[in-house]
Amino acid sequence: MGDTGEDGHRPLIGADELETPTWAVGLEATAHAGVLAVARSVPRAGAVLVRWAWRASRGWTLLAGVVHLLSGVVAAFGLLATADVFTRLLAEGPTPERVVAALPALAVVAGALMLGGLLDAATGAVTAELVPRIERRAQTELYGALVHVDLVAFDDADFTALLERAEHALARIRRGAETVGDLISGLVSVIAAVAAAGVVHPVLAPVVLLAGLPQAWAAVSGVRLMFASVLRTTSQARRLAVVGDLIAGREEAAEVRAFTVGDVLAAEHERLATELAREGIRVEQRRNLLVTAGRGASGVATAAGYAVVGLLLYGGGLALPLAGTAVVAMRSARTAVVTTVYGANMLFEAGLFVELYTRCLTEARARRRSASGPPPGPPETVELDAVTFRYPDQSTPALNDVTLTLRRGETVALVGENGSGKSTLAKLMVGLYLPDSGRVRWNGQDLRETRAAAALEHVALVAQDPVRWPVRADDNVRIGRLERIDPDRRAYTDAVERSGAGDVLADLPHGAATVLSRAFQGGRDLSGGQWQRMAVARGLYRDARLVVADEPTAALDARAEHAVFSSLRELSAGGDRITVLVTHRLANVRTADRIVVLEAGRIVAQGTHDELMAAGGVYRDLFEIQGRAYAA
Numbered sequence: 095m096g097d098t099g100e101d102g103h104r105p106l107i108g109a110d111e112l113e114t115p116t117w118a119v120g121l122e123a124t125a126h127a128g129v130l131a132v133a134r135s136v137p138r139a140g141a142v143l144v145r146w147a148w149r150a151s152r153g154w155t156l157l158a159g160v161v162h163l164l165s166g167v168v169a170a171f172g173l174l175a176t177a178d179v180f181t182r183l184l185a186e187g188p189t190p191e192r193v194v195a196a197l198p199a200l201a202v203v204a205g206a207l208m209l210g211g212l213l214d215a216a217t218g219a220v221t222a223e224l225v226p227r228i229e230r231r232a233q234t235e236l237y238g239a240l241v242h243v244d245l246v247a248f249d250d251a252d253f254t255a256l257l258e259r260a261e262h263a264l265a266r267i268r269r270g271a272e273t274v275g276d277l278i279s280g281l282v283s284v285i286a287a288v289a290a291a292g293v294v295h296p297v298l299a300p301v302v303l304l305a306g307l308p309q310a311w312a313a314v315s316g317v318r319l320m321f322a323s324v325l326r327t328t329s330q331a332r333r334l335a336v337v338g339d340l341i342a343g344r345e346e347a348a349e350v351r352a353f354t355v356g357d358v359l360a361a362e363h364e365r366l367a368t369e370l371a372r373e374g375i376r377v378e379q380r381r382n383l384l385v386t387a388g389r390g391a392s393g394v395a396t397a398a399g400y401a402v403v404g405l406l407l408y409g410g411g412l413a414l415p416l417a418g419t420a421v422v423a424m425r426s427a428r429t430a431v432v433t434t435v436y437g438a439n440m441l442f443e444a445g446l447f448v449e450l451y452t453r454c455l456t457e458a459r460a461r462r463r464s465a466s467g468p469p470p471g472p473p474e475t476v477e478l479d480a481v482t483f484r485y486p487d488q489s490t491p492a493l494n495d496v497t498l499t500l501r502r503g504e505t506v507a508l509v510g511e512n513g514s515g516k517s518t519l520a521k522l523m524v525g526l527y528l529p530d531s532g533r534v535r536w537n538g539q540d541l542r543e544t545r546a547a548a549a550l551e552h553v554a555l556v557a558q559d560p561v562r563w564p565v566r567a568d569d570n571v572r573i574g575r576l577e578r579i580d581p582d583r584r585a586y587t588d589a590v591e592r593s594g595a596g597d598v599l600a601d602l603p604h605g606a607a608t609v610l611s612r613a614f615q616g617g618r619d620l621s622g623g624q625w626q627r628m629a630v631a632r633g634l635y636r637d638a639r640l641v642v643a644d645e646p647t648a649a650l651d652a653r654a655e656h657a658v659f660s661s662l663r664e665l666s667a668g669g670d671r672i673t674v675l676v677t678h679r680l681a682n683v684r685t686a687d688r689i690v691v692l693e694a695g696r697i698v699a700q701g702t703h704d705e706l707m708a709a710g711g712v713y714r715d716l717f718e719i720q721g722r723a724y725a726a
């Protein structure tokens with residue numbers, strides 16, 4: 095889809111589609127796959143899903159196999175019994191005797207029908223038990239692996255794209271798992287029908303198959319037609335969804351009104367919806383034609399089958415009683431072939447997602463940090479030795495040859511212009527990232543040799559853009575260290591008071607029990623500054639040796655900012671911690687023991703406020719610009 099619409103105007107929403115969207119990967123491949131590709135991939139995908147089922151629950155998998163096989167066997171019995179009924183009914187002799195002779199076979203037919211119905215119900219029940227177990231296992235495995243993935247993987251576009259696709263794949267895998275059962279029953283029924291026809295006369299074995307093929311072809315072609323259409327309209331559908339979100343979104347509501355673009359958006363929505371509806375109608379009509387043609391062709395193939403039966407009868411190759419069985423076999427084969435071919439098509443699609451999922455799981459496991467050294471103790475010193483770090487796929491390093499030592503009891507401020515590398519440096523100090531070259535050592539121990547989580551036990555990070563945890567307000571603070579024992583809530587109260595979060599909690603409708611998310615009934619959202627106070631409270635509650643506060647006050651009012659900086663100063667005043675402060679508010683860093691100035695990923699100066707002012711350079715420039723702004 096190009097960047098310009100049909101009328102030559104650039105559409106307001108969206109841009110060129112550079113790659114197939116996540117959810118369309120399977121559709122694209124399925125829409126264009128040849129018969130051979132499907133035939134090759136279906137057994138593989140089926141085998142993977144059966145293996146997953148086995149691992150998810152052996153009992154239910156065995157039961158599923160048994161009920162599916164049984165239903166096939168029962169269908170075969172039914173067919174053979176039908177043959178028997180015809181043979182006896184059409185045999186020589188008086189009618190009452192023939193009817194009586196056919197009764198046992200009739201009873202078997204009736205029994206097979208009843209049992210078939212029961213087995214259908216059992217199949218449904220077993221599938222209902224098994225499929226969610228498979229899905230749950232796949233989810234558990236993926237998310238279980240993801241929580242241990244190294245942070246830097248989330249900066250790698252390849253990994254995040256794969257992850258997004260794998261998450262989407264889970265729903266498709268569920269459908270695939272449901273299909274495996276249908277495919278097995280379909281296959282068994284086809285075999286039963288072909289075997290029954292073959293017993294009647296070998297020529298009839300392929301003939302019964304042929305009757306079903308055109309209809310199956312039509313069903314699969316119809317699905318592929320729809321897939322192709324979905325792909326063609328991906329761009330419009332995405333635009334429609336985006337426009338819909340803009341109109342209905344809570345975050346966007348104020349600006350949509352303030353810039354009075356509501357009517358423009360509504361018109362755009364209508365235009366896109368009309369285009370999509372037109373395409374939908376066209377595809378449905380074509381699909382309908384295809385299905386009708388398929389049914390017609392199957393009818394013709396069935397008639398041809400009857401003709402073969404007639405010819406065999408005429409030539410004496412087939413006894414009259416068995417002709418009835420041939421007809422019944424043809425009818426059952428027709429339905430079974432349609433189910434099987436359709437199932438194979440669906441399983442082919444699911445197979446692509448299974449592959450995607452498996453690749454993501456392997457990748458997630460590979461991107462775990464595999465260090466086995468002893469956990470580091472609380473840091474007395476944090477040393478960065480000639481550290482260089484480059485984000486994945488970036489040509490220039492975010493940090494270049496940085497050497498720095500921090501000691502217990504120190505408050506160190508990291509300053510510098512936007513993009514100079516402050517946040518990156520903070521993440522390296524605590525072990526969230528590992529350097530590409532150089533070393534980060536705590537108490538002389540290289541962080542590369544320990545698990546990241548072991549080092550992070552001793553870190554309290556107040557992030558630049560803190561997570562707005564959709565949990566109760568008090569849990570928003572306790573997430574700082576959930577395992578902390580705080581029976582009289584002294585630590586909690588202290589963190590809340592010192593961060594300024596106390597005022598926030600006092601205003602909430604249910605106090606500390608208020609859920610901080612509008613996604614839940616009775617939940618509340620907070621302002622940017624209020625969220626930041628919660629983040630500071632969380633950091634204080636964590637009570638860690640190394641405190642890293644990355645722009646903790648950017649959204650705070652002057653009074654709250656003052657309170658937060660006083661708290662952070664108090665924290666380090668005991669000489670017990672290492673406090674690292676990243677901030678643009680230079681007035682607040684004057685009291686830091688050391689100020690480290692970064693420029694383009696390198697340390698260009700460090701010292702106390704007075705030393706840096708005396709030396710001139712970036713720090714004094716920045717400080718004076720801010721000072722003048724306040725003085726003016």
Ligand SMILES: Nc1ncnc2c1ncn2[C@@H]1O[C@H](COP(=O)(O)OP(=O)(O)OP(=O)(O)O)[C@@H](O)[C@H]1O
Nearest residue numbers: 249485488492510511512513514515516517518519
């Ligand atoms: N996830 C990322 N992937 C690629 N590059 C990144 C990523 N995060 C940061 N960068 C780049 O690394 C450099 C350092 O970024 P960093 O966030 O450390 O700067 P900063 O000094 O904290 O900036 P600010 O003052 O704006 O917060 C910048 O050039 C930035 O564009």
